[in-house]
Amino acid sequence: MRLLKAFLIGLMFVLCADMVAARRMIKPSEYGSVTIRSFSHQAGLAPVRFDHWLHRSLYTCRLCHVDIGFAMEANATRITADANIKGFYCGSCHDGTRLHDKKIIFASCSVNATPEERMRCSRCHSVGKNVQKEYNYASFAEKLPKGGMEELIDWEKAEARGLIHPVDFLIGVSMQRQPLNAQKDFSITSRSTWMPDIIFSHKKHVMWNGCEVCHPDIFPSVKKGVVKYSMLQIANGQYCGLCHDRVAFPLNECDKCHANPVQ
């Protein structure tokens, strides 16, 4: 019996670790970068590269994924030049008038761009092009704490140490809201008796996500335990895996979730 249990533990562990390792290892500067390519090519422009590392250091996930309304899936928003010009999506900030840190944020798309304006296009329409950008990952990440085997930025620590201050409100876009009280931290009891329980912190997630990012879309039932999910589903990009492995810390950092180290 003990032998069988040990065997099953080994098997599940290897299976999960394998699923997780299936994600292609990528450079830290590529982690969380999204290629948006639904319409650019039709207009003879390069696809757009969007970097989470830069934007999430400035704004919360909630601001973009709830207030502005970007889908949490590459290309699912169907962003058009027209929508950007009207001040939606990228154009909510990149409108050529809004300020960040007392500096005007460069505008997004335009029709009939003058040759000087064209320089601006390639800051976003940059995939496959060798463009000089203002923000560089290496010098940006230098000052921030890192962790895990891929030496990615440890955002939790960076925020806790006051090294970044993501903004959660955009004048003219966000609505003034009463903050909801975050639920107490809880542990998700592993269905298997042998895996260490998962500690899930509402407080720490709410800082970045508010409530609406997760409820009801990702976790429809707010009653703990009603919906069952497994590590394989997570490794497949569902539930926790929707963010972890894409933008939030990756799944290979097992012991960040399985609070007691996985042996």
Ligand code: HEC
């Ligand atoms: C400045 C706005 C902005 C912020 C801040 C932001 N995102 Fe995103 N996110 C986007 C955009 C834009 C996309 C691409 C949407 C599209 O292509 O339709 C995206 C896509 C994603 C995806 C899908 C990625 C993929 O490869 O399919 C995930 C997951 C995600 N975001 C999670 C997060 C999390 C978690 C945070 C906070 C830590 C965050 N985002 C912060 C704008 C933002």
Ligand code: HEC
């Ligand atoms: C919530 C506000 C906000 C939204 C939404 C937003 N950005 Fe940004 N973005 C910024 C700010 C602020 C900067 C820094 C600008 C500066 O210093 O000039 C920036 C910088 C950038 C840069 C860096 C350019 C460089 O030269 O290094 C790119 C590229 C970029 N954004 C693309 C996008 C794209 C593409 C979208 C939409 C899919 C988008 N952004 C949506 C606020 C935003």
Ligand code: HEC
């Ligand atoms: C802040 C980022 C940003 C900048 C700067 C930007 N664009 Fe875009 N643009 C986008 C995004 C995102 C899309 C959607 C890309 C896709 O789905 O292929 C897009 C799509 C387009 C399209 C596709 C066709 C359509 O009607 O939607 C055109 C044309 C376009 N942009 C023109 C321009 C021109 C011209 C410039 C320079 C004057 C420019 N853009 C600068 C973000 C930007």
Ligand code: HEC
């Ligand atoms: C990162 C995702 C995430 C965010 C953000 C989030 N939740 Fe949850 N919430 C969960 C998960 C996961 C559960 C457990 C449900 C499950 O396992 O299906 C849960 C459960 C709950 C429960 C039920 C608790 C219980 O004991 O049964 C309540 C109530 C709740 N959330 C409210 C909130 C509120 C209010 C906010 C914002 C202040 C919020 N949540 C933000 C993921 C999130």
Ligand code: HEC
């Ligand atoms: C909507 C996106 C999203 C979903 C869904 C999500 N997380 Fe997170 N989580 C984040 C972000 C953003 C952080 C901040 C750290 C980072 O980006 O690496 C974080 C941080 C954490 C941390 C570190 C907090 C600490 O204590 O230091 C743990 C543990 C964690 N998540 C577990 C989970 C578990 C378990 C689930 C599923 C039940 C889950 N997360 C679902 C976005 C998400």
Ligand code: HEC
């Ligand atoms: C983002 C958080 C997170 C990370 C990182 C994570 N897990 Fe999990 N894991 C979970 C959650 C949530 C469950 C589901 C708990 C339940 O209901 O049984 C789970 C369940 C499991 C189970 C139980 C079997 C099953 O399918 O439910 C195993 C085995 C497991 N994880 C192994 C791993 C290994 C190995 C790693 C590292 C390679 C890892 N996990 C990383 C959150 C995480």
